[in-house]
Amino acid sequence: MSPTRDRAVSTAVGYVLTLGITTVLVSGLLLAAGGAVDDRREETTRNTLEVVGQRLAANLMSADRLAATDGARTVSVTVDLPERIAGSEYSVRVNGSSSTLVLDADRTDATRRVSFVASTPVASTTVRGGRLRIVLSPASELEVRSA
DSSP: OOHHHHHHHHHHHHHHHHHHHHHHHHHHHHHHHHHHHHHHHHHHHHHHHHHHHHHHHHHHHHHHHHHTSTTOOOOEEEEEOOSEETTEEEEEEEETTTTEEEEEESSSSOEEEEEOOOSSOBOOEEEESSEEEEEEOTTSOEEEEEO
């Protein structure tokens, strides 16, 4: 072979190697950045679930104070919570026996537990996030419902 033909092959091989290495590096960067974004989204979802749970617990305790007043026959407290958190719908489980709210996001593994204190019995229910209403039922217990 002549030296001229060897140089032409060397340039083409160098070009293909450069493209291959660049592709691998860019793919690695994209995968690493994607994982960081997912981690950040899950952390944001957890923090927001905590805030939403605290808001609902505070309103539940306010409804409890209203129900404890003399002559209270009806209690209705409306709570406007977001329907989605970080692009994910979520559910709220009210556990009256342990006085906890459990908020679960659908798209991530984010879950938060929030405690509340109530002297009025609280019904155990599960509702979707969004506009909720806390009412005093005919059985004289507080119940969280979708509004």
